[in-house]
Amino acid sequence: xDNEFAIETEGLTKIYGSGNTEVVAMRAATVNVCRGExxxxxxxxxxxxxTFLTAVGLINTPTAGRIRIGGELVVDGPKAHMDLRxxxxxxxxxxxxxxxxxxxxxxxxxxxIALEINNWSKAASRKRAMSLLDYLGVADRANHSPSTLSGxxxxxxxxxxxxxxxxxxxxxxxxxxALDSHLGRQxxxxxxxxxxxxxxxxVVVTHDQRxxxxxxxxxxxxxxxxxxxxxGILSQTK
Amino acid sequence: MNLAIKDIRxxxxxxxxxxxxxxxxxxxxxxxxxxxxxxxxxxxxxxxxVGADLWIxxxxxxxxxxxxxxxxxxxxxxxxxVPGVQTAREFVYHTIQRERDGxxxxxxxxxxxxxxxxxxxxxxxxxxxLALNHFEMIADRRLGLPLGERIRLGKEKYTVVxxxxxxxxxxxxxxxxxxxxxxxxxxxxxPGEAVRLEREARFARGSLSDYGxxxxxxxxxxxxxxxxxPALGPRQISAVMISIVPGTTQRAVASIFAGWSDxxxxxxxxxxxxxxxxPVEKVRRQIGLFRVLLTIxxxxxxxxxxxxxxxxxxHDIALLKLIGAPNRKILGMIxxxxxxxxxxxxxxxxxxGMRIFPRFPRRVILTKDDLxxxxxxxxxxxxxxxxxxxxxxxxxxPNEALSG
Numbered sequence: 001x002d003n004e005f006a007i008e009t010e011g012l013t014k015i016y017g018s019g020n021t022e023v024v025a026m027r028a029a030t031v032n033v034c035r036g037e038x039x040x041x042x043x044x045x046x047x048x049x050x051t052f053l054t055a056v057g058l059i060n061t062p063t064a065g066r067i068r069i070g071g072e073l074v075v076d077g078p079k080a081h082m083d084l085r086x087x088x089x090x091x092x093x094x095x096x097x098x099x100x101x102x103x104x105x106x107x108x109x110x111x112x113i114a115l116e117i118n119n120w121s122k123a124a125s126r127k128r129a130m131s132l133l134d135y136l137g138v139a140d141r142a143n144h145s146p147s148t149l150s151g152x153x154x155x156x157x158x159x160x161x162x163x164x165x166x167x168x169x170x171x172x173x174x175x176x177x178a179l180d181s182h183l184g185r186q187x188x189x190x191x192x193x194x195x196x197x198x199x200x201x202x203v204v205v206t207h208d209q210r211x212x213x214x215x216x217x218x219x220x221x222x223x224x225x226x227x228x229x230x231x232g233i234l235s236q237t238k
Numbered sequence: 239m240n241l242a243i244k245d246i247r248x249x250x251x252x253x254x255x256x257x258x259x260x261x262x263x264x265x266x267x268x269x270x271x272x273x274x275x276x277x278x279x280x281x282x283x284x285x286x287x288v289g290a291d292l293w294i295x296x297x298x299x300x301x302x303x304x305x306x307x308x309x310x311x312x313x314x315x316x317x318x319x320v321p322g323v324q325t326a327r328e329f330v331y332h333t334i335q336r337e338r339d340g341x342x343x344x345x346x347x348x349x350x351x352x353x354x355x356x357x358x359x360x361x362x363x364x365x366x367x368l369a370l371n372h373f374e375m376i377a378d379r380r381l382g383l384p385l386g387e388r389i390r391l392g393k394e395k396y397t398v399v400x401x402x403x404x405x406x407x408x409x410x411x412x413x414x415x416x417x418x419x420x421x422x423x424x425x426x427x428x429p430g431e432a433v434r435l436e437r438e439a440r441f442a443r444g445s446l447s448d449y450g451x452x453x454x455x456x457x458x459x460x461x462x463x464x465x466x467x468p469a470l471g472p473r474q475i476s477a478v479m480i481s482i483v484p485g486t487t488q489r490a491v492a493s494i495f496a497g498w499s500d501x502x503x504x505x506x507x508x509x510x511x512x513x514x515x516x517p518v519e520k521v522r523r524q525i526g527l528f529r530v531l532l533t534i535x536x537x538x539x540x541x542x543x544x545x546x547x548x549x550x551x552x553h554d555i556a557l558l559k560l561i562g563a564p565n566r567k568i569l570g571m572i573x574x575x576x577x578x579x580x581x582x583x584x585x586x587x588x589x590x591g592m593r594i595f596p597r598f599p600r601r602v603i604l605t606k607d608d609l610x611x612x613x614x615x616x617x618x619x620x621x622x623x624x625x626x627x628x629x630x631x632x633x634x635x636p637n638e639a640l641s642g
Contacts (some may be wrong), residue, residue: 020419050640059636089562099641102554104248109239116239117563161561163540173640 005071006169006201007033007056012065012222014051025051027224028065033169033201033217038192040212041205042229043221049205050173056203057092057171058084070168089118093162093200095172098157101146107157108133108142114164122146132160136190152183159190169201170194176208188214241567242574245551256543257579262585264538265594267529268587268612272595272602274525277472279603281408281518282510284348289359290327290479291488293504294495300512301504302331302476303408309501311418311473314351320494322486327351329477330421333411336391345381345414346393346407349421349475355551357400371417376400380412392427396420408518410600418475437461533615540583541623544576548627555631556638565632572627580620584613 011028012029015022026048033039043049054060056067058074067075069091074081101110108129115125122194133139136156137185149157162170172191176184188204188211195202206216212218220229246253285303296307317326317525330349335342350357356367357376365385368374375396377383386397396416405413416424430437438459444450450457482491488505495503504512514522549557555568588609594601 054637054640056558085559085562085564087562088560092562094560096640100557102557104241104245105239109244112239113558113563114561117558117561117567122239130512144364 004034005032006035006037006069006178006199007031007203008068008071009052010066010068012052012055012062012067014048014055014060015063024224024227026055026062029221029224029226031219031226033203035168035199035201036195037042037216038195038202038204038214039217039219041203041219041221041226042207042209047221048224048226049203049221051224052221053171053173053203053205056169057094058088064136090165091168093165093167093170095155095158095162095170095175096176097174101154101161103146106143106145107138107149107153110146111160111164112158114161118165120157128164129160132163133157136160152179152186155179155183155187159187163194163198166198167200169203172202172204174205176211181208181210184208185211185214240574241571241590242578245547245571246575246578249547249550253547253579256469257582258586260536260540260543260579260583261415261590263532263539264583264587264616265535265591266537267532268591268604268609269595269598269602270529270532271608271612272591272604273600274522275603275605275608276601277402277410277518277521277525278409280406280410280601281513283404283406284331284413285506285510285513287360287405288329288355288538290329291479291482291506292480292492292495293329293509293574294478294480294501295476295504296500296586297500299502300516301509302329303509303513304516307476308474309476309478311475313475313478313501317478317480317495320491322482322491322494323480324483325354325481327355327479327481328418328475329479330418330425331476332421332425333407333409334391334424336389338389338595342355343381345377346409346411347421347424348413348415349418350415352417352419360400360402360405360415363401363403365398367400368415368417369399372420373397374399374416376402376415378412379403380406380413381414383414391424394420394423404601406601408513411434414461422473422475461587522547533619536583537623540576540579540619544572544579544624544627545630547575548572548630552630552634553639556634556636558640559634560636568631569628572631573621573624576620576624577617580616580623584616 009029009031012026013024014026015024017023029052041049041052051060055062061075061078061080064077066073074087075082102113105113107207108126110127111129111132116122120128130139130142133142136159138153138156141153145158146154170191176187179187189205191202191211192214194200219226292308293301294313295301296309299307300306301307311328314326314328317323328349328351331347331485333344333346335344337343350368352368352371356369358367360376363379365376368376373394375398377398379401383389383398385398385401386561387398389398407413437460441457444460479524480491482488492503495501558568
């Protein structure tokens with residue numbers, strides 16, 4: 001994956017239902033995210049942000065359009081060009097609004113599981129998981145159950161899990177919604193740091209316009225249409 | 239990382255309770271099989287223990303264990319004259335119910351052909367065989383009669399001189415061994431008034447018959463004991479047990495007895511088959527059906543439990559799919575939980591059963607084959623019961639992790 005783009009979408013369209021019940025959730029969305037670039041995706045509820053994110057995350061195949069990840073054609077219309085789950089496992093990290101940790105696993109095990117399903121040995125995965133938790137400042141909570149962690153700690157563990165396999169892209173769906181503004185900003189800055197250090201392409205769906213200066217680009221969605229926003233440019237020039 | 243174990247640890251209380259429930263259910267299935275084996279064992283125990291090669295019984299009956307059989311005691315002497323017969327012994331068998339310390343006690347009375355058979359071959363745990371022709375008995379431990387106890391049966395008191403173990407009748411009653419004479423006395427114990435009335439009736443019948451008028455001395459015999467006047471009341475026994483001369487075939491000797499028109503003859507194998515096909519067959523089918531039903535119920539309960547456990551984890555399963563976990567990882571988790579539930583349930587069934595079954599009123603015999611068979615059944619139903627959960631898990635879409 002030597003392509004300069006982490007993500008390339010071309011004319012992505014998603015239509016739910018048919019005939020009178022037809023709903024166009026996403027219209028010809030074309031976005032390029034470079035390696036090491038962090039983009040924000042803004043827009044009101046129902047504008048198609050999550051549809052775009054799930055399409056790029058390969059969990060919701062588009063009706064039309066193409067998705068390339070790291071230059072590799074992954075989806076062409078509704079047709080997958082490979083085993084999408086295996087591809088997700090290796091190349092995509094997810095962070096959600098809620099931390100979405102598995103309740104019956106400890107913090108470190110939640111990170112380990114992402115590595116073990118990618119054929120890491122138990123010892124190696126534990127070492128890597130611990131170093132990630134350490135990097136994110138929650139190593140002291142490694143053996144705690146998710147229910148005993150604060151919201152911010154849970155989200156950091158979720159970020160550690162998303163980073164575990166050194167993915168080409170990270171997709172985050174309102175990752176700071178459950179956090180206070182200070183912690184929210186910390187998480188956003190963390191994405192920026194990770195992208196710039198590791199060359200990962202990061203797409204963050206957010207409503208939080210206070211941290212837009214962290215992003216390299218800002219896109220807006222409305223009625224399924226995506227366009228580059230002026231907001232980001234303004235915030236960056238402040 | 240074993241997700242099945244991790245999830246079980248997280249829901250340990252619920253899983254433990256469920257396992258105990260499944261274990262109890264499997265224990266009943268196990269116990270049912272053990273009860274069936276016990277019935278078979280008890281039913282054939284006496285036939286196997288007394289060591290007879292052939293059984294001579296009342297014509298067209300299936301022997302003393304299946305129905306009432308009456309043959310004259312002197313048949314023993316006729317049988318002894320048959321070539322190939324080494325010994326012929328009288329056999330008396332019937333069940334009585336009496337009261338002891340205000341509680342009912344059921345005794346399967348067996349008459350031994352004393353002194354030929356004093357019960358030496360019985361499985362003694364205490365005491366000795368019958369030494370006297372009268373008033374001694376060997377009792378099975380199940381009857382609860384201690385050594386030296388004297389118990390009144392009919393007009394006489396009998397002393398327990400020996401205790402056996404696991405000598406049970408097909409109906410689950412403990413066996414007690416007496417001499418044939420005592421066994422008959424117990425069986426035909428008649429109240430004094432009934433004896434007096436019968437003697438008077440016998441005298442009246444004799445006096446009124448031409449034979450009695452011509453031979454007045456005959457009517458004097460009417461006042462004797464029935465056993466002393468064979469012409470009027472021959473002594474009856476249940477069967478004659480034959481042991482054949484070594485080297486002689488059972489079939490050859492049996493064919494001679496088969497030619498006698500007043501009796502039927504069975505080999506030990508035939509006697510056992512008759513018993514198992516008769517009284518035991520219905521019990522076998524009943525218990526078999528119960529076992530099948532209980533096994534199905536256990537499978538349904540396990541399936542529902544595993545399905546519920548899977549439903550509780552649907553969000554986590556969707557998340558696992560989202561981060562790319564292969565199906566085998568997810569299905570493995572459900573299948574392993576099913577197998578753990580089955581194996582742990584089976585273990586509980588075995589451990590608890592081994593403590594509880596000896597307290598059952600009837601013997602519960604767990605054979606290795608039956609235990610192995612049940613283990614295989616448990617494995618199969620564990621796998622089958624996980625199918626519903628697996629089906630549900632396979633239908634979960636990864637984007638469900640994004641909701642809620």
